Amino acid sequence: MILMLRPDSWNLPVLLHVAGAMALVASITVVAVVFVQGWRTADTAAATALQRFGARTLLFATLPSYLLMRIAAEWALSRENLSNSNASWIGIGFAVADFGGLLLLIAIIIANIGARRSRDGGMSTLTKVATAISLLLIVGYIVAIWAMTTKPS
Amino acid sequence: MSYTALLFLHVLSAFVMVTAVGMFVAVALAVRGGRHTATALALVPLAGVLWAVGGLAVIVFGIWLALHVSRYSLTDGWIIAAIVLWVIGSGLGGRISAGYRRARSDAGLALDPATLTLTLLLVLTVVAILIDMIYKPGAA
Numbered sequence: 170m171i172l173m174l175r176p177d178s179w180n181l182p183v184l185l186h187v188a189g190a191m192a193l194v195a196s197i198t199v200v201a202v203v204f205v206q207g208w209r210t211a212d213t214a215a216a217t218a219l220q221r222f223g224a225r226t227l228l229f230a231t232l233p234s235y236l237l238m239r240i241a242a243e244w245a246l247s248r249e250n251l252s253n254s255n256a257s258w259i260g261i262g263f264a265v266a267d268f269g270g271l272l273l274l275i276a277i278i279i280a281n282i283g284a285r286r287s288r289d290g291g292m293s294t295l296t297k298v299a300t301a302i303s304l305l306l307i308v309g310y311i312v313a314i315w316a317m318t319t320k321p322s
Numbered sequence: 323m324s325y326t327a328l329l330f331l332h333v334l335s336a337f338v339m340v341t342a343v344g345m346f347v348a349v350a351l352a353v354r355g356g357r358h359t360a361t362a363l364a365l366v367p368l369a370g371v372l373w374a375v376g377g378l379a380v381i382v383f384g385i386w387l388a389l390h391v392s393r394y395s396l397t398d399g400w401i402i403a404a405i406v407l408w409v410i411g412s413g414l415g416g417r418i419s420a421g422y423r424r425a426r427s428d429a430g431l432a433l434d435p436a437t438l439t440l441t442l443l444l445v446l447t448v449v450a451i452l453i454d455m456i457y458k459p460g461a462a
Contacts, residue, residue, distance in 0.1 A: 180456055180457050183456055184453060184456045187456065188452060191336070192340075192344065194340070194341055195343065199341075203364075203365070218360075219361050222352065222362065230348075314333060314334055315334075318326065318334075
């Protein structure tokens with residue numbers, strides 16, 4: 170493999186894309202851990218607090234991180250003249266980002282509805298679904314990191 | 323190990339490290355707000371483990387990469403800067419982790435105010451490492 174340094178004009182969009190991706194993975198992991206702890210605890214008040222904390226994290230940390238990652242990705246692609254590329258690593262990135270974005274949106278909506286409905290009743294079914302989605306997203310993001318770093322084909 | 327495998331493991335380790343920082347920040351914000359203190363402090367043990375594992379792996383695979391790639395050298399300015407920042411970050415992360423563990427054993431009643439400041443410094447250090455890794459100042 171021949172190493173190539175990026176032109177300076179590519180660095181800012183790549184920096185914002187990677188920073189957004191890191192904040193996205195960090196925040197979705199916080200959400201998954203908090204929801205799993207809420208699911209496992211027998212203390213209903215603690216479960217309610219945990220799902221509220223997770224739902225707010227999804228809304229105020231994960232969503233902005235996703236938007237930063239996705240918008241900066243488009244900026245980086247246009248700078249690198251790869252907007253119309255058929256490279257499989259870009260395809261994997263788009264698939265994970267866009268399908269993951271849809272799942273993330275669903276998780277945000279149902280987790281926040283679940284947190285409002287629970288009212289000290291413990292972990293709601295909606296939040297359990299959001300937990301499963303957040304764990305699935307973590308797996309998808311690891312695949313995306315693999316594709317972005319190894320750039321298959 | 324191939325260049326791409328090393329790069330993947332290095333970047334994945336960096337994501338794990340940043341995830342630990344994200345957990346420290348979540349705890350700091352919750353403790354500062356005072357509403358979800360006990361809830362947030364439950365993240366502390368996992369954050370400590372992720373910080374230790376991610377932090378160690380990122381430096382091991384980073385140095386391995388620098389030795390593996392002929393165009394890089396451990397004496398390159400941007401690599402030395404990254405190692406220095408990593409050492410600073412490790413010190414900060416260790417102190418933050420210990421501060422939150424103390425607060426957790428105290429049921430969140432006595433969080434050292436310095437821990438919040440250290441968390442902010444850790445975020446700035448990690449951002450500096452990321453800028454250094456992307457821009458690679460001085461790389462040929």
